Amino acid sequence: MKMKTIMTVQGPVCPEQLGFCQCHEHLAISRGASWEKNPVLLIDDPEKSTRDAARLLKSGGRTVVDAQPGGCNRVEHDLLTISQKTGLNIIASTGFHKLCFYPEHHWLYTASPDELCRIFTHELTVGMYSSIDTDFPSGYSYIRAGIVKSALDRENLTSIYQKLFTAAAGAALASDVPLMVHIEQDSDPVSLFSFLKELGVHPKRMIFCHMDRAIPDLDIHKKLLSEGIFLEYDTIGRFKYHSDLREIEIFQSMIAEGFEDQLLFSLDTTRARLKSYDPKAIGLDYLLTTFVPLMKDHGITRQQIEKISHHNFVKVFTDDHE
Numbered sequence: 001m002k003m004k005t006i007m008t009v010q011g012p013v014c015p016e017q018l019g020f021c022q023c024h025e026h027l028a029i030s031r032g033a034s035w036e037k038n039p040v041l042l043i044d045d046p047e048k049s050t051r052d053a054a055r056l057l058k059s060g061g062r063t064v065v066d067a068q069p070g071g072c073n074r075v076e077h078d079l080l081t082i083s084q085k086t087g088l089n090i091i092a093s094t095g096f097h098k099l100c101f102y103p104e105h106h107w108l109y110t111a112s113p114d115e116l117c118r119i120f121t122h123e124l125t126v127g128m129y130s131s132i133d134t135d136f137p138s139g140y141s142y143i144r145a146g147i148v149k150s151a152l153d154r155e156n157l158t159s160i161y162q163k164l165f166t167a168a169a170g171a172a173l174a175s176d177v178p179l180m181v182h183i184e185q186d187s188d189p190v191s192l193f194s195f196l197k198e199l200g201v202h203p204k205r206m207i208f209c210h211m212d213r214a215i216p217d218l219d220i221h222k223k224l225l226s227e228g229i230f231l232e233y234d235t236i237g238r239f240k241y242h243s244d245l246r247e248i249e250i251f252q253s254m255i256a257e258g259f260e261d262q263l264l265f266s267l268d269t270t271r272a273r274l275k276s277y278d279p280k281a282i283g284l285d286y287l288l289t290t291f292v293p294l295m296k297d298h299g300i301t302r303q304q305i306e307k308i309s310h311h312n313f314v315k316v317f318t319d320d321h322e
């Protein structure tokens, strides 16, 4: 049987080339609606981002997912440049983010579910569209996305979000890639899980992100993990939310319940957490320099860390499901 590959901005790579993986980062965000909402959502200097990427590689990192979807200030050409200059594997995202990150009258609002599904699938199978922060997709490059990113906002499954999730699920199914979801504070991830499962997305292709900061009730985490999905935790080095020791407790709690094969981690970087933009920032290599040693100090084993940083990532992309 042919080994399944994972699509990066430089082309397909084999699972064994992925190494240490960070499943939800940001290395390029252009100036637009995201920045207007929050000034740290601007990562516009590819030379600086390249320096952070190089630092990550030097610390032992190998692969990141860039979680900025098209139409929402994604800069796929910068991702390609950063990857070419450093050798870091970068997996780009198609899909959609919270609607507050798009200008009024954006095509995402008016396109039909079928149109959206075709657009997302095209980005995964042919190439990502250019200039789609404002214009309806037409011109594209041959740089391909490798994952579908989506977002559950606190308004939950209103009709427009149902349309967007239906299109995102269709594209993830058609291209057999994971569907990654931003989970917002006070949203209902359990209802979303049922909705996506109903659409045919296999639980083992779903990654729910940020639940460590968005959903304080850990029983909800366990309920979803027991359904088979992956949780990506990234409230690490984000002390306005909680300490790294609290984060370790959350990992330990899930591991104690037997879910070590379904956990992933990352930093969800912004301009404020990349060292090349702010010398006082934690930096893209904080997991390797600081958090992984802390996990080891608190009894999380090397084997468990290898699952969280590599094997689980490979599984969510490549395991076969019927």
Ligand SMILES: [Zn+2]
Residues within 6 Å of the ligand: 024, 025, 026, 067, 268
């Ligand atoms: Zn993010």
